[in-house]
Amino acid sequence: MIYFLSDAHIGSRALNDRAAHQKQVCNLLLSLAADATEIYLLGDMFDYWYEYVWRKPQEYNLTLQTLRTLTDQGIAVHYFTGNHDLWTFGWLERQTGVILHRHSQIMQIGGKQCLLAHGDGVGPSDLLSRYPKHLRRKIRRFMFLRSVFHNPLLQRLYALVPPSLGDKFGYEWARRSRMKELANPVGYLGENKEALVLFAKEHEQKEHLDYYIFGHRHIELDLQLATGARVIILGDMFRQFTYACMNERGELSLQNIAEQTI
């Protein structure tokens, strides 16, 4: 089996019991390992991650060990960075043996052509013109912050911030964004507004793929386009505990941890 999951936001200060949450995510990963050949982690596994040269994120030890256990078993674990955990400079890969992806990828998985991405910054080329002014401003602000977060020089400069201060700031920033989303969830916008769906439709005009698989939105979606391609949004491993699995025939389905007995 091949598994896809995303958005665990491990370590989030918005959680009541983050140790229990981390354990739950790791237990699920270990249970998937029983029949997994490949696992795709599609971003934001950690709520905040910054690798200082001489001090690594400590409270994620259980997850790091779990990932190492999986890769030691010969499972190919693909780790896509999201918008909360992109500040990694090689240590995460070395420590856990995951295959790191910083950008969206088109890959042949289970005999199917799949486009995989976290989902932040992914949209159709005319996204801005589709939205009213106040939303356009919000998107522009997000894209500006995104370019700041992705800037290699600024990423390195951040290392000059003392870790205690950096962590405090990072976790607080992440907590606020989580709380905002929980208080005001943006549900599925419909296939004419949802940026990830619009992106897939546009991409289908150039190249046909079987699956477009995303995280980031914290909603579940399994939508078949007119071309036959399917757009999958994974939900999350934060509150919903949803993930996707693909069998040996390349058939993909969304699963819920609550329906399993783990």
Ligand SMILES: [Mn+2]
């Ligand atoms: Mn995200």
